Amino acid sequence: MHKTFIALNREFPSENFQFRRNFNEGFKLKVMNMEKPRIVEELKPFFEPKGVAIIGATDKKGKVGNVIFENFKMNKEKGIFKGNIYPVNLKLDEIEGYKVYKNVREVPEDAELAVISIPAKFVPATMKDIAEKGIKAVVIITGGFGELGEEGKKMERDILQTAKENGIRIVGPNCVGIYAPDTGVDTVFLPENKMDRPSSGNIAFVTQSGAFAAAMLDWAAMAGIGISKMVSYGNKLDVDDADLMDYFIHDEQTKVVTLYIEGVKEGRKFIEAARRITAVKPVIALKSGKTEYGAKAASSHTGALAGADTIYDAVFKQTGILRAEDFEHMFDVAKAFAKCKLPKGDRVGIITDGGGAGVMASDAVAKFGLKMAELSKETIDFLKEKFPPHAVAGNPTDVVGDTDAQRYKYAIEAFVNDPNVDAIVIITLFQVPLLDEMELIDILAEYAQKSDKPIVAVAMGGKKTEYYAKILEDKGIPVYMTPERGVRAVAGLVQYAKYLEKLGE
Amino acid sequence: MKEEALEIINGVLAKGRKSLVEYEAKQVLKAYGLPLPEEKLAKSADEAIKYAEEIGYPVVLKLMSPQILHKSDARVVALKIKDADELRKKWEEIHENARKYRPDAEILGVLVAPMLKPGREVIIGVTEDPQFGHAVMFGLGGIFVEILKDVTFRIVPIEEKDAWAMIKNIKGYPILAGARGEEPADMKALVDMILKVSKLVDDLKDYLKEMDLNPVFVYNEGEGAMIVDARIILK
Numbered sequence: 001m002h003k004t005f006i007a008l009n010r011e012f013p014s015e016n017f018q019f020r021r022n023f024n025e026g027f028k029l030k031v032m033n034m035e036k037p038r039i040v041e042e043l044k045p046f047f048e049p050k051g052v053a054i055i056g057a058t059d060k061k062g063k064v065g066n067v068i069f070e071n072f073k074m075n076k077e078k079g080i081f082k083g084n085i086y087p088v089n090l091k092l093d094e095i096e097g098y099k100v101y102k103n104v105r106e107v108p109e110d111a112e113l114a115v116i117s118i119p120a121k122f123v124p125a126t127m128k129d130i131a132e133k134g135i136k137a138v139v140i141i142t143g144g145f146g147e148l149g150e151e152g153k154k155m156e157r158d159i160l161q162t163a164k165e166n167g168i169r170i171v172g173p174n175c176v177g178i179y180a181p182d183t184g185v186d187t188v189f190l191p192e193n194k195m196d197r198p199s200s201g202n203i204a205f206v207t208q209s210g211a212f213a214a215a216m217l218d219w220a221a222m223a224g225i226g227i228s229k230m231v232s233y234g235n236k237l238d239v240d241d242a243d244l245m246d247y248f249i250h251d252e253q254t255k256v257v258t259l260y261i262e263g264v265k266e267g268r269k270f271i272e273a274a275r276r277i278t279a280v281k282p283v284i285a286l287k288s289g290k291t292e293y294g295a296k297a298a299s300s301h302t303g304a305l306a307g308a309d310t311i312y313d314a315v316f317k318q319t320g321i322l323r324a325e326d327f328e329h330m331f332d333v334a335k336a337f338a339k340c341k342l343p344k345g346d347r348v349g350i351i352t353d354g355g356g357a358g359v360m361a362s363d364a365v366a367k368f369g370l371k372m373a374e375l376s377k378e379t380i381d382f383l384k385e386k387f388p389p390h391a392v393a394g395n396p397t398d399v400v401g402d403t404d405a406q407r408y409k410y411a412i413e414a415f416v417n418d419p420n421v422d423a424i425v426i427i428t429l430f431q432v433p434l435l436d437e438m439e440l441i442d443i444l445a446e447y448a449q450k451s452d453k454p455i456v457a458v459a460m461g462g463k464k465t466e467y468y469a470k471i472l473e474d475k476g477i478p479v480y481m482t483p484e485r486g487v488r489a490v491a492g493l494v495q496y497a498k499y500l501e502k503l504g505e
Numbered sequence: 506m507k508e509e510a511l512e513i514i515n516g517v518l519a520k521g522r523k524s525l526v527e528y529e530a531k532q533v534l535k536a537y538g539l540p541l542p543e544e545k546l547a548k549s550a551d552e553a554i555k556y557a558e559e560i561g562y563p564v565v566l567k568l569m570s571p572q573i574l575h576k577s578d579a580r581v582v583a584l585k586i587k588d589a590d591e592l593r594k595k596w597e598e599i600h601e602n603a604r605k606y607r608p609d610a611e612i613l614g615v616l617v618a619p620m621l622k623p624g625r626e627v628i629i630g631v632t633e634d635p636q637f638g639h640a641v642m643f644g645l646g647g648i649f650v651e652i653l654k655d656v657t658f659r660i661v662p663i664e665e666k667d668a669w670a671m672i673k674n675i676k677g678y679p680i681l682a683g684a685r686g687e688e689p690a691d692m693k694a695l696v697d698m699i700l701k702v703s704k705l706v707d708d709l710k711d712y713l714k715e716m717d718l719n720p721v722f723v724y725n726e727g728e729g730a731m732i733v734d735a736r737i738i739l740k
Binding site for chain 1: 628630631632634636637638640642644650654656657658659660663666667670674714715716717719736738
């Protein structure tokens with residue numbers, strides 16, 4: 001059995017389930033009753049500042065300080081970034097029509113966020129200026145601190161001390177910072193012509209690694225995955241995963257949180273924050289990084305068997321965080337959460353127009369610890385009545401290669417109404433000759449909207465398939481390239497639904 | 506609970522030791538109500554015979570020495586002792602083996618224990634993670650832990666649902682649930698043990714580094730479980 005999804009031996013499904021309803025209704029019931037912690041106010045200026053001071057802004061193309069300035073300027077011109085932009089650079093008077101300030105102390109009062117990209121050695125003094133100015137949110141893009149030995153660590157300590165004394169929160173250093181498509185905050189120093197930006201969506205992405213952040217954003221843009229907020233925190237001097245999880249609980253736009261973690265510094269804080277958020281929103285984590293255990297000589301059996309990986313597994317299981325095997329897995333599952341309702345149980349119904357794809361999906365159902373739904377007699381009778389003799393009424397239901405959209409509609413209708421089916425995987429080989437692609441897409445969109453069951457689609461193929469898959473996704477149905485990936489995404493929904501149900505007991 | 510356990514731990518620390526011998530470890534476990542066989546520490550062969558008669562033959566002798574943590578390697582355990590004569594013989598034998606294995610071994614006494622009815626073997630352990638703190642491990646014993654490493658961890662404190670999930674998470678779960686026509690094992694007893702270990706660790710986390718309860722025999726449903734051997738390593 002797949003290690004991430006071990007079926008728990010318990011009764012499932014249950015009908016009346018508050019937590020599931022919360023998810024399906026956009027968490028409003030639950031979150032509304034929660035007291036907003038201080039962190040929500042503290043992190044707000046990172047995502048929606050009235051004004052931003054860009055310390056190290058320059059007109060030299062390709063420089064970090066230039067890309068960041070250009071990002072904000074472009075977003076302001078597009079009307080996405082609504083705040084004011086205050087470049088700070090000792091040596092310049094003006095950049096592209098913007099007045100440049102010699103010191104951050106001189107910028108107007110509405111500056112709420114400072115983005116720093118000047119060399120490390122100037123950062124501790126600049127932090128003092130920022131403190132004097134009264135800015136409470138700082139992104140330090142600059143690298144060359146703790147990751148580079150004792151001198152850097154000392155600078156980090158100085159910076160942190162200034163922050164603590166003045167109630168300043170820091171993202172970074174050594175990071176790419178923030179990307180928030182709705183408010184136009186974009187400190188990602190990879191220029192737009194080299195790295196695409198994903199559109200607005202419901203998935204929050206938190207990452208330690210800046211390289212991973214850049215690669216992921218670029219890829220997400222291509223894959224059509226919508227992001228609510230991305231935070232790359234680098235050395236994690238101050239703001240960490242736990243703070244961000246607490247923030248995202250209350251971020252209405254975020255439906256699901258994805259984390260790329262190399263290491264957690266404060267374990268207890270992480271566990272507590274994770275428990276808080278997973279009670280209302282799903283979190284999917286990808287954990288990498290080697291451990292200090294390798295060198296440690298254990299005197300007990302248990303010590304010898306404990307690797308960091310097994311401990312992270314324990315932490316994730318106890319806190320309801322879903323663990324992803326890889327990058328693709330993380331976003332496959334995230335996409336399902338962003339678009340689907342939560343299933344009542346683990347019984348999967350499969351509809352396909354290709355026999356082989358149906359078998360692949362059935363194999364995946366077993367592999368990921370799910371169950372094949374046993375269709376009710378009503379479903380079978382209905383399909384037999386509507387289908388030509390060579391189509392297969394069963395699970396999988398095979399509408400076969402001469403199908404039209406109407407035959408799919410009968411199958412979907414029957415599966416949606418069948419109480420024995422909790423989640424539906426619809427495989428569409430768009431290539432079959434009689435199928436009107438747009439008609440099928442509209443049918444799928446209609447049922448995904450009105451059914452309370454999760455519906456995912458699998459579309460295998462090339463360019464034409466990709467074209468229709470994109471339309472389907474825009475209409476709110478997650479589409480996967482292979483049956484295995486589609487079923488694995490459903491397994492993520494089921495795993496989280498089970499976690500929530502156990503919480504409710 | 507905590508006071509009794511701390512008394513034992515402080516006693517060991519006062520002697521400059523970092524690891525508890527089986528007898529001491531079991532005293533700590535006893536303070537938390539974990540299931541242990543009726544065992545006694547004998548200082549002489551005569552005393553051992555007296556205890557053996559109280560417990561009832563056959564018995565097991567285990568020599569307790571802070572310098573000998575791997576008792577089977579040092580051959581200081583004698584099983585299935587049937588009577589007083591055999592006990593005297595084995596008493597000499599394990600002392601001789603101890604001297605050969607570690608001439609400087611300090612001998613605290615010999616644990617006289619009943620021969621336990623064999624059950625399905627499991628291991629319950631504790632380790633400390635630098636980031637997340639103490640974690641409890643659960644797995645099936647023998648080759649399952651040695652070769653397949655079929656174990657699962659949870660961070661302390663552990664809730665009842667987590668304890669159940671631990672038991673059901675291991676690949677060898679069907680062996681406990683009752684494979685091949687066997688009766689199911691007493692999983693409730695295991696959950697109870699995991700929760701008691703979690704409580705113990707939570708109380709003693711400033712002192713504990715690692716712990717092994719290995720093996721633990723678990724019997725059929727309703728018949729409980731028994732800790733056969735135990736080891737505690739302090740910080």
